[in-house]
Amino acid sequence: MSKHHKKHHHEEHVDESWLIPYADLLTLLLALFIILFASSQTDSKKYNAIMQSLNAAFTSGTGFFEMSNVVPMTDPNPGAKKNDGADGQQQNPETPQTPAEQKTEEEKQKALEVAFQEEKRQLEELKQKLDDYIQNNNLSTQLETKLTNDMLMITIRDNALFASGSATVKPEAQALAVSMSNMLAQYPGYNIEVAGHTDNVPISRRDFESNWDLSGVRAMNFMKILLRNTALSPEKFRTIGYGEFQPVDTNDTPEGRAKNRRVEVSIIRNLKPAQSAQVQ
Structure with missing residues (x-):
């Protein structure tokens, strides 16, 4: 009788195999509603999170609701703005300089200031030597010096160097070029420009087609003597x-045209005051 009772109890056990397709159906319905929900949203983070959840659901991984505490559904900091560069990547703010970098930058600025002050001293000294030469040789009506932010310029009237319409340096003017070259040699390292200028009276000589040609040859001939x-x-x-x-x-006027006919020798600054201002 005991055996009969055990057999009867086994036959009354309910078949639960129908739960498998039922669970699959529920899973598909859940996936359908999740997809419908995701398609109505524009947040890329939400969409990516949902797609990860679906992938996890079908691969027995972590589901959407399990990872919802990891991937937030809303922006945790809505006030923050991203600074995207041209390549679409977020640009980091400028990294502060380390103490060592700051020290190196300060040393560079100090060296720049020292170089600027030395250049200023040299050009002021050269200008004084030229002014003394002009005064000692009574050349104040023929030569003039001017120190600017860009250069030290020496202006020489054309009648001190050339005969009218000529590009040949006068023999007596060559002494001026020699003295000037000796002073320039004491201050190497500067670029020097020799520029020729004329008035607007057309040239009538066959060896010069225009005032442009005359001014260029005059500058060249004076530079050759300097060199x-x-x-x-x-x-x-x-x-x-x-x-x-x-x-x-x-x-x-004749006086104005006389001032326009000139040769300018410019000693170009290597450092400008604007560069020095960085360390002021």
């Missing part, structure tokens, strides 16, 4: 002819 001094570096020199196109006075 007879072997202490000067030819690679530091250049010439240019401006012709009549950069006047400093009117061309309507």
